[in-house]
Amino acid sequence: MSAGNDERGYGWVAKGFHWLIALLILTSLALGLYAASLRDSQAQELQKVFEAFSVHKTLGVSVLILGVLRVLWMLTQPKPRPLHPQRRVETYVADLVHWALYLGMIIMPLSGWLVHSSAPGGxxxxxxPFGQRLPAVPQDPALSERFAAFHGIGWWVLAALIVLHVGGAMKHxxxxxxxxxxxxTHGRNLEEPPKDSRFTKLTGIxxxxxxxxxxxxxxxxxxREADPLFDETPAASQPAVTAPASATSAEAAQETASSGAPVWQVQDGTLGVSVTQGGNPVTGQFADWNANIDYDPDTQTGKVDVTINTGSLTLGSVSDTAKGPDFLNTTQFPEARFQADLLPPEAEGQPHLAKGTLTILGKTxxxxxxFTLTIEGDSAKANGKMSVNRQDFGVGATYADETTVGFAVDIEFALNAKRL
Ligand code: HEM
Ligand code: HEM
Structure with missing residues (x-):
């Protein structure tokens, strides 16, 4: 059997590509659907979802590489002539489907890789061992969602093309x-297909x-779908910080001030968390939290009481999992709290220290x-960072090692406040 095609049939290279890629595409399709169903199921088992998507992506990328090689090979080869060129519609549809399959075996994995590359977070x-993200693709949830929409419509089209294609083969x-x-497949000594000058590639392409x-x-x-992978919208559309009911008026805020020190109202700020997930850093934000701060610049001491709406977390592509029963369990524990004394820097140029307790999942x-603090007149700027161990709070208790989610969780804040 020769390596190249002739007008009667396919050489072994084209056959090898055809059956290997067919197998890989069918497996990728099935695994993509399986992974998506695991992800969308109630019992979100993160480890399994990750494994299924990882294998899906790896097979998909191999389709892309083999697909590019196949197309390059195909372009150097004669195409075996159709056996019944007089059946013009049938011949045209078969040819169109072949070209659409060639395009599909490149476009589908590429669109998947674009979803992967543009997804913020984990x-x-x-x-x-080669890179993960395609170069020059910005990490942008809206863009990632568009690529996912393409990938999500594309697989239906690819599946329909395969059905037509296999249906055609069965009819023959x-x-x-x-x-x-x-x-x-095995064919040898095949009959010569009739010559027909009306048959043209271009219309099929x-x-x-x-x-x-x-x-x-x-x-x-x-x-825009309310897809659990892309559920940033509700929280992101909220203001970065909602002023606490008790701090919207000076009097109310004064009531909560326990030390008699001046009260500061948060004007704007961010409260972020980062964890390592599947080996990658994932960063997220709480959109809704509030802080009652009383701080005396003279003594450089005070108190802070921060309440965090755990349900307002967005964490890359895994917000729902993070808020689900295995992790923050936000339905049962809608609030986390940090209560601390504010202590002065130990020396000039050193940070302040907020020393107290953090309560998550009801565990304190x-x-x-x-944190560093700069005060100018009635305005203060503060930012700081601490690292906690999720195991101390029983967060992700079912993930007892670090393969899926790391133990360390970095909590970082930055805020501007005004003295009332
Ligand atoms: C994911 C699955 C598949 C893909 C992407 C695919 C793709 C293709 C492509 C692009 C061609 C055209 C080759 C060329 O003329 O350059 C082709 C030919 C062919 N495929 Fe598939 N195929 C798939 C699955 C199958 C299956 C499952 C069967 C059989 C049951 C099949 C049977 C054939 C046959 C018989 C031809 C030759 C058609 C002819 O000689 O005109 N294919 N396939
Ligand atoms: C032949 C190649 C591929 C096929 C046929 C395919 C097919 C699929 C299917 C059927 C799904 C499930 C869609 C759903 O129900 O939500 C899916 C999801 C996904 N695939 Fe692929 N895929 C391919 C290649 C890739 C590659 C190479 C990557 C990344 C490197 C990838 C990344 C993804 C991602 C991130 C999702 C989830 C997207 C979402 O939630 O909307 N895929 N794919």
């Missing part, structure tokens, strides 16, 4: 009883390009948060 890794085998399938362009348009126009643990 993701299941491609299981290989069962109804026409011709050599179409044989020349893609044009149809295939139009088909995938339609997917692109549909993905661009597709309404000692915590120390060093």
């Amino acid at each position: 993701f299941a890794r491609i299981l290989w 085998l069962v109804i026409d009883r011709d050599q179409t399938l044989a020349r893609m 044009a149809g295939a390009v139009l088909l995938w362009a339609a997917v692109l348009v549909a993905a661009t126009l597709a309404p 643990v000692d915590a120390e948060l060093p």
